[in-house]
Amino acid sequence: MQIIQNRRTFLAGVTAAVSAELLKVRPSSAAAEPAPETTTVRLGRFTDGPYCWAALFLAGELMRADGITDVRYVSGDSTVDNTEWLTSAVTDFDFNMPSMHIRSIESGAPIKMLTGVHTGCWELRGNDRVNSIADLRGKRVGIWAFDDHPHVFLSLMINYVGLDPVREIEWVLGASPMQDFIDGKVDAFLAGTTEFPKIRAERIGHTIADNGVDRPWSQYYCCMVAGRTDYINRYPAATKRILRAILKSVDFCASDPAGAAHALVERGFLSSYDIALTTLQETGHDRWREYDAEDSVRFYALRMQETGMIKSSPQQIIAEGTDWRFLNELKRELKT
Template structure:
């Protein structure tokens, strides 16, 4: 009788262990299944700019997850991002319009799908340069982060409007963005044109004065500067994923609009960007985070016309380039 009781106890123990194991496996399978439902996309974070706040917020606040996406951020430079988007190895990024439009004109398979915000380029003159406005730049040396990049192209448009030949009457010098301040200190350049926060660092240290702000200077202050830039290959093979990541970034942009101080803290604390939370919050306060599709297309067309007038773009009909490069994969986001 005693042996039978021991035998039954052993059987019950084995059954309990087996059931527990099955339960554990079933639980894991459920978690794995939920994870498997998320589609992985690669998004380039190539600048660490303050204005990339919607990207950081979309990751940290779950906007990508809500759209069924598992995002892998790829840290690379602009050239790596450009090549990755063109080949389909990178699915999307946030794109400073003035930086991306020339490669698109030259045949890169990259599409804009929505606008996210206005104004993240500043032009700052050294205190001892004697420069107080764009019209004073004739014969001066301008430091930029890259030849042909967004800040240079925006300033070239402003120079053209001021009657200055930006190709021959201004000297352009390229430095890594975090070295522009040093170049100004050494007297190698008179002016800096760069995305935030680098120009703001110079202003905050009382080393220079603002002469053009894309966020505050007319006629640029209400135009989108940063768009969602998506690989044309992704749109061709999986338009819904392109739409999902566009919606996530648009929703994140709306969140930034309502939570600028928190967005600034998030960017610094999670080491997405440099600067301080307080300084970056002041910059974010200048931008208009009002994402849109149709308004972005209209701004795109207007900017293409400006770039053509300045001799930066060679396209015969601006409308043709816009039709080619703007892909409205999703509708407007209202909430």
């Protein structure tokens, strides 16, 4: 495990007042709450991004202003999905798709889903032979690994239209599915937000499905926050402050995407302002009050049960792997 500490971000003596001005938020009501049981939290990051984790990165300063003074951004094993960082106790909280959290809960991992963050993240791009998800039957689909979140999500989309993602799709592994598509090695690939500027500027394929706008996927969260059950149970006051900071940061990303993109680059979390801005403009950070987090878990759990990815019922997953106490309190507290 590598702990990444950006000196400009963490050691520059950023005060609560400066943090509040940066994120354009009102002072927290945390002063009237119990003191946090711990002042330390570990949050994940890769070397550059992911860009859809913007709210997690910008929340660190607000956490410090609320008394969580030791915010550590850590990197785990980059060869595995980052949900494994959470389940192996490398991190205390994790951003990921509901499907990945659900899979961990099904396996018995001691984690709880706590809130949704935003919608959208992915576009399925295809060549002239592919005009719908159903057209993927017998086609070559590029992925960079089996069982990570793009492969799992694509499998759910494919199964939803009546295809068998195991028997009727030719999965092609490659370090860059987009480059494999350009080279004609695959017929379709799932593009993430970091690739949006390039695929549009260079007209790489055409959009088959977009989980930011196409139903039913656009009606449910793409990224959700989960935390270690042990941390949540031992440190409920700290957990609430951490989630408050994340949700305030989500509001900032929604209300001022350009300012948020600048802050992300200036603080060393992301390298490209243009990609950061595109990501913030095209992911639904304005929907966390409107969308039902439990409904997102139910939808994804049902889809996963249908594909045979899990055996548990959606209600079992919700009962064993979710905790909406903090979200319900914060929805009341952070109305506008």
